[in-house]
Amino acid sequence: MASSFFSTPPDTGRHPKPPRSSFSMDSYIPANKQTPPAPPTGQQMFEFLLLFDKSSGSPKVNYFMVDPFAPSRIFPKMNTIAIHKIKNISGYQPVVLNNCLYLIGGKDWNNGTYMSGVWKFDPRLNSWSIGRPMTHARCRFTTEVLNGYLYAMGGESQGCRVTDSVERYDPLADRWTQVCPLPKPRADHASCVQAGKIFVSGGISNLKHQCSNVFW
Numbered sequence: 001m002a003s004s005f006f007s008t009p010p011d012t013g014r015h016p017k018p019p020r021s022s023f024s025m026d027s028y029i030p031a032n033k034q035t036p037p038a039p040p041t042g043q044q045m046f047e048f049l050l051l052f053d054k055s056s057g058s059p060k061v062n063y064f065m066v067d068p069f070a071p072s073r074i075f076p077k078m079n080t081i082a083i084h085k086i087k088n089i090s091g092y093q094p095v096v097l098n099n100c101l102y103l104i105g106g107k108d109w110n111n112g113t114y115m116s117g118v119w120k121f122d123p124r125l126n127s128w129s130i131g132r133p134m135t136h137a138r139c140r141f142t143t144e145v146l147n148g149y150l151y152a153m154g155g156e157s158q159g160c161r162v163t164d165s166v167e168r169y170d171p172l173a174d175r176w177t178q179v180c181p182l183p184k185p186r187a188d189h190a191s192c193v194q195a196g197k198i199f200v201s202g203g204i205s206n207l208k209h210q211c212s213n214v215f216w
Helices: none
Strands: 002-008 044-052 060-065 079-082 093-097 100-108 114-122 127-131 142-146 149-153 166-170 175-179 190-194 197-201
Touching: 093 142, 093 149, 100 149, 142 190, 142 197, 149 197
Parallel strands: none
Antiparallel strands: 002 044, 044 060, 060 079, 093 100, 100 114, 114 127, 142 149, 149 166, 166 175, 190 197
């Protein structure tokens, strides 16, 4: 699950209209006729909550629109969009960094190839671009954003091995760098950011032994 802001500049008549968004705003229109609040930049901001199925290889992504007048509330209508970049890919990671959606890694559902690729969606341009691939292909890993960097941690890699590898992505340089590994190999774990630190818990240390209560 990942959330993202999608921005479109107001139509002033002096500039070309922005590209049409791939994400529907129909939920907003019947619910409130008022103009949504605009940030200091003058751009209208709409937030969407995206729900990814990372296990079936389906390209379909369900999403909800967040009420711009009540950010703690989402509109009940569920919409669906097809993102063919993830068709037949499982175990990838979606993550939002600098208001762009990244789809990272995974495993080819048909031939079992591990993926290192990075796709980036910029909602301001309504377009996809290819980012620098990770140094290690992996699936069943986690990603977190901390201090402007993206971290990819653990997962299953070549040879069906669980890895302790951690790498950091710098979006300005479009570069991945290996950083301090996890204390032990880990896949199917959970992670989060709190108080300026990344926490990792649970998961498996190899593909034969299930479940773990570790907490780093």
